[in-house]
Amino acid sequence: MSDQQNKYEHLDEETLFIVSQTFKALSDPTRIRILHLLGERECNVSEIAEELSLMQSTVSHQLRFLKNLRLVKFRRAGTTLFYSIDDEHVMTLLHQSIHHARHD
Amino acid sequence: MSDQQNKYEHLDEETLFIVSQTFKALSDPTRIRILHLLGERECNVSEIAEELSLMQSTVSHQLRFLKNLRLVKFRRAGTTLFYSIDDEHVMTLLHQSIHHARHD
């Protein structure tokens, strides 16, 4: 029989990268606010900026970040882009964390 | 009757702070590796450094970070400090994320 040392199974590089990227997306207050708002309703860029008192440019930059990670998606209506959530799993993580922050 | 506008309920500052801090802790590969290892077994500082091929100083700095957020705790045995997980909820978030990273 082989040794019963039960060596530790390291996380592989790819998993580590994906996981850290995901949490990084959720680690910034501005992105959390944007995701939380989009969790309530679909919004265009200027609506987000106004509702959250952010510069249009700030919102646009963060939306690009979130879109690259496929956490949000958008549909076009003329010159207006409506953004919405594209990753329910990440929203679940966010909502769990919010729930715990409030009840701990 | 009042308007049925259903205004958006903003996240309060404190929740936002706690949530972003929590995810920030999980957003760094080194901290993820340390937490994941401690999720398997209690370890002292040098064990962590050796198992993960990190400098003792790096491990110690990150453990302080995690301890400040009360994600880990330690017990003393002579000059040796054994660290272990102190926040099962955050470990749940981590494990969920790892699971999804592997299956998506």
Added chain:
DNA sequence: AACATATATGAGCATATGTTCATATAATAA
């Protein structure tokens, strides 16, 4: 075409972050 509106993008800047090196501290042993 010219113009208006909505959004995206690049550069610059200030701040935050993570690692390393050198050294300090703490507990124990001789």
Added chain:
DNA sequence: TTATTATATGAACATATGCTCATATATGTT
């Protein structure tokens, strides 16, 4: 006490991050 081992800490550095400003692009309108 001195030496040894384990861990913590501060400073310095390089890189990453997030915001703002100015401007570009894209669509629609006249």
